[in-house]
Amino acid sequence: MTDHLAVDGLELSFGTHQVLNRVTFSIAEGERLCLLGPSGCGKTTTLQVIAGFIQAQTGSVTVAGRPIDHLPPEKRNIGIMFQNYALFPHMTIFDNVAFGLRMRRLPAADVEQRVGEALRLVRLAHAAQKSPRQLSGGEQQRIAFARAVAIRPSLLLLDEPFSNLDARLRIEMRDELLHLLRPLKIATLMVTHDQEEAMAIADRVAVMRAGRIEQIGTPQAVYSQPANLFVAHFVGESNVLDGTVLEGSAAGTRLEAPGLGSLNARASGGLRRNDQVTVLVRPERISLLPAGAAGREPGWNYVPATLDEVVFLGHRTECRLLAGARRLTAWQAGGTIEALRLGDPVIAAWRHDDTLVVPQGAT
Amino acid sequence: MTRTGSARWLRSWLLLIAVPLLVFGVFYCAPIANLLRLSFSVAEGQTGANADGLDIYAKLLGDEYFLLIVWRTVKLSLLTTLACAILCYPVSMVVAQSKGWAQTCLFIVLLMPLMTSVTVTTYGWLILLGQAGVVNSALMGLGVIDRPQRLLQNETAIVVGLVQVMSVFMVLSVAAALQSIDSNHVRAARSLGASPWSAFWRIVFPQSLPGLRTGCLLVFSLSMSAYATPGVLGGPRLKFVSFLIYQQAMQLLDWPRAAAMAVLLLIVTTGVWGLASAYGQLKTWRRRQAEAAVPAFAQAGRQGAI
Known part of the structure; x- marks a missing residue:
């Protein structure tokens, strides 16, 4: 697949505040990429530069091999779904969806046909003559989507698409949007601060911080191999430990974690003996064994601990462990720890490969 | 809501609007009513054969x-x-x-x-x-x-x-x-x-x-x-x-x-x-009428919904 959208080295600063710092990424045809990051990280600014609302100081945006930096927004043929939907309140749903087509001076019959297609796509054909105010939040969002895709854009931008919906509807609309996006095969850039939304919708995720892209990759890769502590914290939850490297090789890293003893971790390049590192273990990767359990398999870390607190959350049980002075969190599915009681000694076990090492300083 | 509850609600509501109503009535409606009354009265010393209240208006509109x-x-x-x-x-x-x-x-x-x-x-x-x-x-x-x-x-x-x-x-x-x-x-x-x-x-x-x-x-x-x-x-x-x-x-x-x-x-x-x-x-009404020519697909959708 070829790059459909190419964003190259965008830079933008207001005074001393650098909003965008060499933002570079590309989206293949039909691919969905998500910019993920906390508020103020520059993700929405990036979207607005691509849409043409803001000019970057340096860098370029190319769509299908054609630079679009010099084009005003109306010449870019980019469909945008706004965070607050931005439906025109003084127009009917039909006129809202027809707006972009009428701006393109399509004959009335074509306008009607394509508005019909777009509205049927989002299953709201019956609402054509209603006003946006008469629709629910989820319906308004579907209309915003229909309006953005009715112009058959070369690129679709989704700005925090679910932030205006309540928690329940959010998941429903997430599935709905994915369902709508898949068959359209349109290059899509989504912006969100919610890692679950990002991972659910996107083919690839780009994690941003302070105007920079920290890591870009498939949701699986970003989750299981975070490039640094920031990404690890932002995408999912982690147990964070300090450690000192004892031995680093291509086969793996052996390190000493104060209070936990020696651990084996996934191989990480460029580590030398006595390097200070941060060790990350995802809570769902930690299994709990009764203290007396026999059998040690190769490729696993075993750490003795005490069960300090158990929080039942329905779909999982959160176990807080004390290993020496260290606190660990382990997530257990269902009722696997029913036999254990608070204060019981247990053994926390996780794979060497699930132990991630990030050099200290590389926050 | 219970009946007593709604009654209490109504009473507090009436109390709330009583003050603005009073102010509006005293300072706005009363002067206007007075103005109307005054306009229909006949000025002193201007008694004539057909000097009833509407006479002033008739004269003004003919002036x-x-x-x-x-x-x-x-x-x-x-x-x-x-x-x-x-x-x-x-x-x-x-x-x-x-x-x-x-x-x-x-x-x-x-x-x-x-x-x-x-x-x-x-x-x-x-x-x-x-x-x-x-x-x-x-x-x-x-x-x-x-x-x-x-x-x-x-x-x-x-x-x-x-x-x-x-x-x-x-x-x-x-x-x-x-x-x-x-x-x-x-x-x-x-x-x-x-x-x-x-x-x-x-x-x-x-x-x-x-x-x-x-x-x-x-x-x-x-x-x-x-x-x-x-x-x-x-x-x-x-x-x-x-x-x-x-x-x-x-x-x-x-x-x-x-x-x-x-x-x-x-x-x-x-x-x-x-x-x-x-x-x-x-x-606006004319425009609405013109727009009421609903597109065919929307009508189909409507019927489908029923």
């Missing part, structure tokens, strides 16, 4: 001089409203787009005329537009004219003066409407292919119409009852209805006639406004 002044008041008020709307809309856009300090400064400049007495501001125009005034001197200095022009005591001067006094009301209501428009609407329109002008005309302007309407209502009704500005700038020849009322009440002491004129002014003001909004309603 060409009075009707001429009513016509002038309506015409110049409408002109003032139109000029205000056209001149103040761009100003409102600047006000709505400005932020922080700049906006505060703009508001201070706009509100200045309200803080000074209308008479004082109007006398300012005398200095500007007089025979030896700033405008005449400047135009003569530039060689545009070779002798002073009469810029005062004509209808243009009245409109100019009224526009200046009234513009703040127009700007405030239009700017409020513009400011409440979501800036994403313009961005959405642009992304869908609308040029800046098209986005303004199709998205911003229609949404600012309620504010424009309010501004027009304010300017028109205030102009209809203007007294000082037309008095000073129009001179004795070009009277407004309010000047006639003052004359009747204060100089001729004919209170019933003055009251009848005031009632007629009220009726004309609301009448003109009513006609204008009825015309607007009619246009």
Whole structure:
């Protein structure tokens, strides 16, 4: 697949505040990429530069091999779904969806046909003559989507698409949007601060911080191999430990974690003996064994601990462990720890490969 | 909600609106009722064979001089409203787009005329537009004219003066409407292919119409009852209805006639406004009718839903 959208080295600063710092990424045809990051990280600014609302100081945006930096927004043929939907309140749903087509001076019959297609796509054909105010939040969002895709854009931008919906509807609309996006095969850039939304919708995720892209990759890769502590914290939850490297090789890293003893971790390049590192273990990767359990398999870390607190959350049980002075969190599915009681000694076990090492300083 | 609960709710609600109702009744309705009553009473010493209450109205409506002044008041008020709307809309856009300090400064400049007495501001125009005034001197200095022009005591001067006094009301209501428009609407329109002008005309302007309407209502009704500005700038020849009322009440002491004129002014003001909004309603209704030709797919969808 070829790059459909190419964003190259965008830079933008207001005074001393650098909003965008060499933002570079590309989206293949039909691919969905998500910019993920906390508020103020520059993700929405990036979207607005691509849409043409803001000019970057340096860098370029190319769509299908054609630079679009010099084009005003109306010449870019980019469909945008706004965070607050931005439906025109003084127009009917039909006129809202027809707006972009009428701006393109399509004959009335074509306008009607394509508005019909777009509205049927989002299953709201019956609402054509209603006003946006008469629709629910989820319906308004579907209309915003229909309006953005009715112009058959070369690129679709989704700005925090679910932030205006309540928690329940959010998941429903997430599935709905994915369902709508898949068959359209349109290059899509989504912006969100919610890692679950990002991972659910996107083919690839780009994690941003302070105007920079920290890591870009498939949701699986970003989750299981975070490039640094920031990404690890932002995408999912982690147990964070300090450690000192004892031995680093291509086969793996052996390190000493104060209070936990020696651990084996996934191989990480460029580590030398006595390097200070941060060790990350995802809570769902930690299994709990009764203290007396026999059998040690190769490729696993075993750490003795005490069960300090158990929080039942329905779909999982959160176990807080004390290993020496260290606190660990382990997530257990269902009722696997029913036999254990608070204060019981247990053994926390996780794979060497699930132990991630990030050099200290590389926050 | 229980019955006692709703009764309590109703009682507290009534208590809440009692105060405004009382104030409204005492300070607004009572004077108007009194005015009406007064207009139907017959002035002392004016007893005639057919001097019943309606006689004053009949005479006024048959009085060409009075009707001429009513016509002038309506015409110049409408002109003032139109000029205000056209001149103040761009100003409102600047006000709505400005932020922080700049906006505060703009508001201070706009509100200045309200803080000074209308008479004082109007006398300012005398200095500007007089025979030896700033405008005449400047135009003569530039060689545009070779002798002073009469810029005062004509209808243009009245409109100019009224526009200046009234513009703040127009700007405030239009700017409020513009400011409440979501800036994403313009961005959405642009992304869908609308040029800046098209986005303004199709998205911003229609949404600012309620504010424009309010501004027009304010300017028109205030102009209809203007007294000082037309008095000073129009001179004795070009009277407004309010000047006639003052004359009747204060100089001729004919209170019933003055009251009848005031009632007629009220009726004309609301009448003109009513006609204008009825015309607007009619246009919207016609457009709705035209739009009601529902596209086929929507109808199919509707039937499908049933």
